[in-house]
Amino acid sequence: MNRLFFRFFVLVMLAIAGAAFAVHFAISRLYGDPLDDIARRQAAAQIFLLQHYVDQAPPDEWLARLNKVREVSDVRYDLVPLAQVRAALPAGRHAALAQGDVVIDVANKAFYRRVDLKGERYVGSDDDVIHAQGLPIDTSQALRQEALRYAIVALALLAPIALWSRSHWQGLQHLSRVADDVGAGNLSARAVMPRSASIYPLAERMNAMTARIGQLLESQRSLLHSVSHEIRTPIARLEFGLELLRSAADARSHPALEKRIAAMEQDLVELNALVGELLGMARLDSGQPLQRQAFDLAPALRHCMAGLPPGADIEVQVADELGTLDGDARLLMRAIGNLAGNAGKYAAQRVVVAAVRLPDHVEITIDDDGPGIPPDEREHVFEPFYRLDRSRDRNTGGFGLGLSIARKAIALHGGAVHVEDSALGGARFVVRLPV
Known part of the structure; x- marks a missing residue:
């Protein structure tokens, strides 16, 4: 400015x-x-x-x-x-x-x-x-007189220009601060200035744009939350119906029907998981304050890795002197668990989770020896419902929400996550959290 x-x-x-x-x-x-x-x-x-x-x-x-x-x-x-x-x-x-x-x-x-x-x-x-x-x-x-004339003319021009510029500069500074607040997620921020201000029309349009964005996001959150809750009811009815159908199939000893019922139950499990992730996304986007408290990072990481479902061999290389971190431990460990679980799906044999404390941040890395992620796809994998072509099968599963939830949770703690090449040959997810 x-x-x-x-x-x-x-x-x-x-x-x-x-x-x-x-x-x-x-x-x-x-x-x-x-x-x-x-x-x-x-x-x-x-x-x-x-x-x-x-x-x-x-x-x-x-x-x-x-x-x-x-x-x-x-x-x-x-x-x-x-x-x-x-x-x-x-x-x-x-x-x-x-x-x-x-x-x-x-x-x-x-x-x-x-x-x-x-x-x-x-x-x-x-x-x-x-x-x-x-x-x-x-x-x-004569030259001094001529210079004095031009100096007086310059001052006479610059004085009103300076007064106008000062008012204009203050208005632009205010708009800049409001834009920073909106970019940080505070959609209630508004530019307040008198109608006589030179940039009042710009401020009004910016306020209208912010209000419209807020309405769209609120509508999206409401729709996501409502649909996620409403879909629970038919899922429950389906589970009840399948239970009755399984009882009838067991009574008649019909193997083909039992196999079909098992496949339908798996579909219901996936639906329940999808609803859970959608609700998680809605909670992260709701703007509710985090339940922050200091917690020991090393034990939390080990407990998180131990609670992952069986898959690839996960090596935890976490030192005891990581110290404490201020934040929502449950949310952060869920984000790290999503990243490690995603690595486990694509790893051939090994997944290595490591953490180190630096002067101003903690760095957590998740490496795998899988096929890796192409450079032009590395930012897209964090978008909701985005999946690489090779993941669209029932062996790897997933809905493309885990990485998006992980990035949102890490961003809420002031951190960042990105993807790079791993020394194991696959992908490396790097998480940086401020101390």
């Missing part, structure tokens, strides 16, 4: 400087160099003396009057050849010199003027130029 207004300030200053140069250039092209006019006014006495005293001399007395002026004046007057002056002056000044005008040399505090155009002053005077040096020309004060 500060960078935005710094750039705006620099742009305004450059625009003012550009305008000053443009004004100077335009005036110079249209009306001549302003410094030349200032110098001409400062040298007006010497020019007047030359034009109204020296030039008014009778024929053949012009040089005598010029010598008298030389004796009483602090200005040095010299006669130089016309060709030498033309070589010294810029080409743009030659025309004025040829017409007999006074040509000012501001840098050297001097002026040039031809003695005359027809040689009437003395023999060869049409080829001579009078060069006056040491004129009382001082343009520094």
